[in-house]
Amino acid sequence: MNNRSTPLLGRSPKALIAAVVLAIVHQYLFYGHVLGVSYPIFIILFYAFMYHLANDRMRAPTPFGWLLLIVNLMLSMTYVLFNNSFFYVLNVLVIPPLIFIHMSYMLSARRIEWWKIRIIQDALDHLFVQSTRHFPTVFKVIRLSTFRRMNKQRKGVMSKVLLGLVIALPFLVIVINLLASADGVFNSLLSGVPGWLDQLSYSESVLRLIWVIIFGFLFFGYLWGFIKQKTYDWEKRAQAAKAQLRTDSEAAALTVQSSYQIDPIIMATVLIAFNAVYVLFVVVQFTYLFGAGQGILPEGSSYAEYARSGFVELIAVSIINFAIMMITLVFGSAQGQSALKKLNNAMLYILVGCSFVMLYSAYMRLTLYEDTFGYTYIRFLVHAFMLFLAILLIIAGFRIHYARIPLTKCYIVLGLISYVMMNYIGMDRIIASNNIERFRESGKIDVNYLTDLSTDATPLLIHFAQKEYPELQESLRNQQTDLWRDSNRAWPSFNLSHYRAERALNRYFEEEITKSH
Structure with a gap:
């Protein structure tokens, strides 16, 4: 005990x-x-x-x-x-x-x-x-x-005292708040000792306590x-089975491993069937893929129609190709004839090449679509996803030749680093910058979308309003009003982007007032 x-x-x-x-x-x-x-x-x-x-x-x-x-x-x-x-x-x-x-x-x-x-x-x-x-x-x-450290009698008394305090405490809170509301002198007395008691309502005090x-x-x-972690019975049995497995022969282990592998002939047939379709598709699309920027489009198609058509489908096919590669690399048999293994590797390289062409085609279509309709969060994130998928394909391509590359480890680390980079890259500022550049080239701009961006883009928008687009001033004034409403935030809610935007807007409108006088 x-x-x-x-x-x-x-x-x-x-x-x-x-x-x-x-x-x-x-x-x-x-x-x-x-x-x-x-x-x-x-x-x-x-x-x-x-x-x-x-x-x-x-x-x-x-x-x-x-x-x-x-x-x-x-x-x-x-x-x-x-x-x-x-x-x-x-x-x-x-x-x-x-x-x-x-x-x-x-x-x-x-x-x-x-x-x-x-x-x-x-x-x-x-x-x-x-x-x-x-x-x-x-x-x-x-x-x-x-x-x-108490004897039995004192433990019993102390238990009852504590139980009584626990029962009385919530009712005391209610009674004290009611009496303080009913009598001003009593409320003043309570507000003095301690001073913060009258600042907390009953409901808020209870919620904070809960x-x-x-x-x-x-x-x-x-x-x-x-x-004090609990170990389950099934874990003990699994550990015992694992220890027993170590004592088995290597042949048995290889038998267990081979049960999870796909026959190389089946895999070669699947890869050849997919690649035949993909190679035909790439050959047909090659002219449009590299000629769309110079105005070479399918007959009867505008830039917007070409950019919109097939984009989602190309991304979906690229993802399917990536899944096929992962299945082949992870579950493909390392045994078998050398010629068959080389054939499968060649098919995988073709699959990687076709996937890159499809991704590039989708990338070009989205770029044309952004030139026509502007830059948004969703389009920016899709661009980032395509680049991420391309990097995954490159790693998978190296894995075809270098079998020791740990795909799972590489992808986990790459995913974490990429996600942090996306947080720190400044998406709002990049979107604002691209839309401003589009305005300079085409004269088109969506003011409402620009001002809906977060305060990360506000300093850039202020510079744009000062130098090129004074019509943005009204929208910036509305943003300043919204920031003023949030200016009474407590210190735990402090945000540097919010603070910088508020200071930049105040300085901008002070300068505008000075110029007008």
Whole structure:
């Protein structure tokens, strides 16, 4: 009994206090505030909370562990540096799963490698199962920490006193607020000691208290799920089976491996069938592909019609081609005749080449479409996706010849780096710049869309209004009014892009007033 309670009493009170403090900070940073500088501050505190209290469960530092830490911190900083609404929402969905995967990778007793899909299962297990099973541990920690030095009689008295306080506390809050509302002198007395009591309404006080209690449980349960992780029976059986598998012969292992491979003749037939169609398509489209920019289009087609037609289909086919390549590279048999293997590799190279031609065709169509109708978020993101897919194809192309290239590892690292780059590339500013350049060439511009861009583009739009397009001034005035309405944001919601745009607009209109006088 003592051996079991000693570790619990050693670290658990400190962990529970830290979880409650972190929950208090959490409600202070996020209750009633939009995300801003509060987000990276909390992420840093959360990492410190987990790593400090569970440092004995942490695996040795690895390059991927550092990469994921940097990615999470950089993504959280976007809420301070930028104001793009698309990534504002998307990062709310992306950052927490990345943090949970990072915690699972660094602290889980299972020590799952980061490129294996089981890491997601382990992260979900810690988030929903391992954490919730430790919610009752909170009460056990309080009981053991409070009563371990008392005799039986004192424990009974103290239990009843605490129970009475717990029952009375919510009713006392209600009664005190009602009496303060009914009597001004009593309210003045309460407002003096302490001064902040009259500033909190009953509903807000209760909500903040509930917030702290819920997140205190969540933070402690999540931490303790790593410190005292439960091993399931099926895991023990799987570990035993894995140990037994190591003692089996290599021939049996090869038999198991070969059951997941596709016959090379079947794969060659599939690749030849697809490539025959793709080569014909590329030959037919080659003239239009490289001649559209010089006005060589299919008969009866305008630039807009050509740009719009077939774009989505080409992207879809490129994705299908990429899937075929992945299946061939991962499940294609390494055994068999050398000539058949060379044939399959040649077919894969043709597939890569045709896919690049299709991507380039789609890229040109989208470029023509943007020249005609302007630049938007969706079109920018599609451009980025095509470039990303092209890089994936290049890596897959190298993998055809160099079989040791780890595709899964490469794609995970590339995906993380690419996503961070998309956050930091300044999408709004690039879209605004391209639309302004389009105006200079064609005289066409969508003012409403420009002013709907985030404050990241505001300094560029101010310069454009000053030098070339004074008609934009009214829209900028409306944006300034909107920013004024948000100027009373609390410091946890501070955003650098918002702050710079507000200062730039104020300076711009002050100069305009000075010029008019």
